[in-house]
Amino acid sequence: MQTTILDNHRMAAEPLSPGKPRAVGADRTMTIGVAEDVKIEVFDRMEPLESEWRRLQRDSFTSLHQGYDWCDAWARSHGHPLAVVRGSIAGETCFILPLEIVTARSVRIARYIAGPFNNINNGLFMPAFRDRCSPQVARSVAHAIVRALSGRADLVWLQNMPFDWRGERHPFAALPSVENQNHAFQLALAADMEATIRQLNAKRRRKMYRNQCRKMEAHGGFEHLVAATAAEKAALIDLFFRQKAIRFEAQGLPNVFRPDEIQAFFRNLLQVAPNGCDTPLQLHAIRLNGENEGKIAAIAGLSRKNDHVICQFGSIDERLVPDTSPGELLFFLMIEKVIDEGAAIFDFGVGDQCYKRRWCTIETVQRDVLLPISGKGRIAAAGLQLVTRTKAAIKRHPGLYAFIQRFRARADREPTNEASE
Structure with a gap:
């Protein structure tokens, strides 16, 4: 009322x-x-x-x-x-x-x-x-x-x-x-991935990406998965909550994703149909082939509105291919994908962390x-x-x-x- x-x-x-x-x-x-x-x-x-x-x-x-x-x-x-x-x-x-x-x-x-x-x-x-x-x-x-x-x-x-x-x-x-x-950290996106990483240390970025792909191939390869079906979304969000709980426990950090109502919130978002490229929540993952067939090494949740993309969360399974830095690899692949889809800003969200400073060209005071x-x-x-x-x-x-x-x-x-x- x-x-x-x-x-x-x-x-x-x-x-x-x-x-x-x-x-x-x-x-x-x-x-x-x-x-x-x-x-x-x-x-x-x-x-x-x-x-x-x-x-x-x-x-x-x-x-x-x-x-x-x-x-x-x-x-x-x-x-x-x-x-x-x-x-x-x-x-x-x-x-x-x-x-x-x-x-x-x-x-x-x-x-x-x-x-x-x-x-x-x-x-x-x-x-x-x-x-x-x-x-x-x-x-x-x-x-x-x-x-x-x-x-x-x-x-x-x-x-x-x-x-x-x-x-x-x-x-x-x-x-x-x-x-x-907390400040927020963003990467301004250029016309293509090459021009975008040129703002950073392009030589180092290219070398890191090639090494990650080479190591992944040595383990049997991988694919960049974007969850499309309801079953894929449900399975990935459940796995994210488990991966994140393990990670927080290992680091001695509080698990902000533990409450049932928080998990229900993200599941609600996944039920909203995308509007073109715009979506309140889209799940991305690194799915392994070969010796770890079908296993998920990294997960991230992206939201998009107009040309602004925000990474809402991410997790990794540290037991799988740890020498490949699957979380960093997933960021590279996601950024490359949203550039191709016309995005102008990739937002890493609030909180000062080393990996954000490696990627970001903009620090926004709030x-x-x-x-x-x-x-x-x-x-x-x-x-x-x-x-x-x-x-x-x-x-x-x-x-x-x-x-x-x-x-x-x-x-x-x-x-x-x-x-x-």
Whole structure:
């Protein structure tokens, strides 16, 4: 059932004035008038907004993690209360913030749907709104959102937002924020694989790839498998969860994929039919021939929206052909494939790891916006800022970070209902 909270306020200071209309989606345009009222509505269901949502998500600025299918898969597997914020001007939707309410230590937090497993969050904004959203307008909108969510949440936590993305400044960049402890890493894709690896150490990359293929052939060969049938998808995702559990256990790390609801989320994504090259989740694997006939040495999950591809996860079986680095080989093959399919960005996601720095030419800083609603929320916001800065400091000291990860892994062996980051 839809629940609506209205809050009309004037957008003064640098109004959204008329100008050349910007295309939104394939078939609609919008011109934003002077000093229009912004209407804020909060929905506890996604369905009433599906048409507008899918129209806005076509924009390349919008993260695939705010796509309708991604959010729906998470909502169905977790059942958290939703608080989807819609902003409109003169009856036209200008933004949607897909939020869910989670409770931590009695504090109700409104965060992006699927936040713990999102690599990048932008919200969904009309290009015309992004173009004309001044700092004063952003602050006015933020105040309206806080008032609209009063009684539902104590704190709005808009996490992992790049304030500079694809040549545009985020409309909320003027709001108070804290740098997220995790940066994201991307590889800009050129016209072909040769031109792409030329940005890196091309000679080393070519040599490594040839050596991997030669070693694979010595074991009987391999194939790059892209799961196509329901049976292949089910088998690969089950194997990924097993491989990842073994890997985390061996490294003394907490297994964020262990909860049933997390596994259900990824299985939900696999049921969404691709739209051309676009898909919320596609499974790739290295399947061995010869002495290890049919065995899977490496698995990765890719998501794609427009020309942006994100690697959501990966795993390897360290018992199989360890001298071939099957995970690295799979990345080479996947990148080569998506280049041929017209992708422009291969995103390795958040988290600073050595293999990402070997591949990536872009490091994207992300920021968290914290909007307290209640007194409890103000205390929580201060705590989250402190925790975020502390995590950033810890991650600059690898020894301390490794110790804390081992401690978390021991705690992770106890039953839990929520994956931790």
